[in-house]
Amino acid sequence: MSWQPNRQSATTLQQQIIQWITAQVERGDWVAGTKLPTQRQLALQFDVNRSTVQQALEELKAIGLLEARVGSGIYVTHNSWHTLIQQTQPNWQTYIETSLHKPNYHTIQLINDYEQRDEMIRLGTGELAPSLLPIKEIEASLQELSFQPKALGYSSPQGNEQLRIAICNYVKKRGIDAEPQHVCIVSGALQALQLIAVGLLEQGSIVFQESTSYLNSIHPFQSVGMQMMSVQRDKQLAQTLTQRKRQAVFYAIPTLHNPTGDVWTAQEKRTLYEACQAARIPIIEDDVYHELLFEAPVPPIKAMDSSGQVLYIGSVSKTLSPGLRIGWLIGPTTVIERLADIKMQTDYGSSAISQEIVLHWLQSGKYDQHLSDLRQQLQQRADFVEQILQEKFQEVASWQTPKGGFYIWLKFHQPIVDKEFFMRLIQRQVLINPGYIYNPQDHHHIRLSYAYASYEELWEGLEILYECAVKSMDFY
């Protein structure tokens, strides 16, 4: 054992060590069951850092050539030969672990997963029930579509121009003055956030937001190295924003906040706008629930934006169909052009057919008609769920009467909402969205959705939720 890696070689020391050990096994010098020298001894022999040895050994363990026996050391495995023959695959696990994008939180992966199972009662889902989607009407409208010759080709960077015009007309009703060049069609609001993250912010930028937020359950910003910073919308806000040391944006959901259901007053909107204006910080106004207010909405922040400081996001996911994957982003031309350029580099535009469908629904008036039906149905569902809450949950939880949208932000009197609680409900075939995915410190809340489950399921699911909650509270 007098070999040492070659420091002049183009191959890394670690790689050379891996190759050398592999060769020992391959040539039969080290047979199955051979105990390796300690890491310190190997480091000495190879004249390298211990961490280099350790990393090489880790990789060899990962591929199954070596194994650690607890308290005893590292050995050549008994199926090492088999491994050598088999192990022609790249080490995918290493690729995955070292890559740039973070995985979803485990709880959210589980939610994505269990949502596929028909037997689950989905008490938290942020999506309209299939029965609330106008499926028959969408099918019917497909028959009314006819495409211009170019409509099914690659799209222009900002998306279908007719659709952009229709969106400008549509948002005019809520007080937003926009021209087609201020609009970029996106594949849902989530993509808009993604584009802003990579197209407008430098690494380490600050994303200000409220402490409980949809943005904590996904991570378009976190994945590219932005810092999330929770702030309170109080008297100190303007000062906090001004004192930032880095580029920043403010992310807000002023209408029917996900998950809290909060609706800001006109005054609250103005206060935020002015604080951000003084600090020269752009606002991302995520307004995907705008259409679902039970009462007439107050104009969005974007409506008071004379200086091009607000990036405004809308979507048809919460109203018409999430499967269409169509949303829009409205902002100053320079910003929109920039983000459209990146969109082209990302996916060459959104589905042309989905765009045509949304255009048809906006132009024909079908959309507005559908919305007024939808609000009624959501109101009924909200009433139904609140009735159950009032009958059963008064002693264990509190909540606000919802003003629209999908959610009741149910607060248990005790901090019982942890992963175990979530899993216990899964065992009883009830799927919830626990508050901690929106605020890691929060173990009091769950996001209850009255939009997805059927009336029977809502009834049954809430019964089970109640039982589990009471059981958990007994520990307090």
Place this chain on the structure above:
Amino acid sequence: MSWQPNRQSATTLQQQIIQWITAQVERGDWVAGTKLPTQRQLALQFDVNRSTVQQALEELKAIGLLEARVGSGIYVTHNSWHTLIQQTQPNWQTYIETSLHKPNYHTIQLINDYEQRDEMIRLGTGELAPSLLPIKEIEASLQELSFQPKALGYSSPQGNEQLRIAICNYVKKRGIDAEPQHVCIVSGALQALQLIAVGLLEQGSIVFQESTSYLNSIHPFQSVGMQMMSVQRDKQLAQTLTQRKRQAVFYAIPTLHNPTGDVWTAQEKRTLYEACQAARIPIIEDDVYHELLFEAPVPPIKAMDSSGQVLYIGSVSKTLSPGLRIGWLIGPTTVIERLADIKMQTDYGSSAISQEIVLHWLQSGKYDQHLSDLRQQLQQRADFVEQILQEKFQEVASWQTPKGGFYIWLKFHQPIVDKEFFMRLIQRQVLINPGYIYNPQDHHHIRLSYAYASYEELWEGLEILYECAVKSMDFY
């Protein structure tokens, strides 16, 4: 002038200086036309680095409060008050310039732009002519669609399961053995590359590829900090791959390469596969032109992949419609699950309607039927263009007879293809894809597409191309 910034403050020195100077102007202490002290004097006064002063002044110039007069110094501008009132916008340009994602090359932005103009003859477009898209048939098939209640909701991470089954059956015919769990539906092949870039590679990873490549015209990898490395597929290849110092992948377009039109033999595929296997490097096999070979295709590399080393990419963009934005990625389950998780975080899945359409076309046999028509039409167009080339271009250029797909990789005898040449053709309303967007060193080639322009336009466009080429060659 005895103020100094406060080093204990949470606000950066630069920001404090900006605020202080702004205040001087606001209070009227420094009126329009005031000449500022030199940067050195200011740095001394503030007791900060000159670069801090410089950056603060730059920002104040950017917003129009100050201006530099050449050779004289820095002054308060005459519309500084106006600026102060107006300047409430965030400085978008700074946001854009410092952000993570690179802009498209200017030539490509121009191409995206001019492609929107009807008067242009598009000699380079990588897209089927509207007349080759089965628009009427797609419209008709929309009438045959009917959706399951859940079909228009948010999608499962890997996409429509029926579609994944149909894709498995479809690729079986080319020798690929895949199960639905090995498939992820993507919004076009480009998105597949994007997902691999952020979901499997660490920063600084190496993407091996041929020196001329589609990947140089887009930058899903470059934008997230990967190193592109051109390699020749020669005897040294295996060694080059093994000697890498970092994680790596090999990107290949073995069938109807974009832009060269090359088609690898079975032997070439095997050689690459074995070299990558020895080096344990994954292969990205981009096979979006597979269906468009005029002769029967050789099985893809993925068909020989027993060890899960190849990530295989297909798409309907080049065959049915780019506007659908549907492609697929086939690979080992762990990898697919990982990339599907990121896809969920990126855009919550691809358009459900587009997926249903592709499913319908695959299942009904319409797709295969359409493909055989399409290949014939492309063959006719290829013959037509080659005829013109033979009549006119023999003395100025050379080329290979195309084996399928859209492109002829036309090589001029002189290196005349630069940005000026590109712009001169635009002035004559002819849009080309110059070779340098696929290989920055290449000024000999253009990618000629016979797939997009009409026969008349092809004739006229080639005439103009010929004239411009001859004119440019006269300089040599």
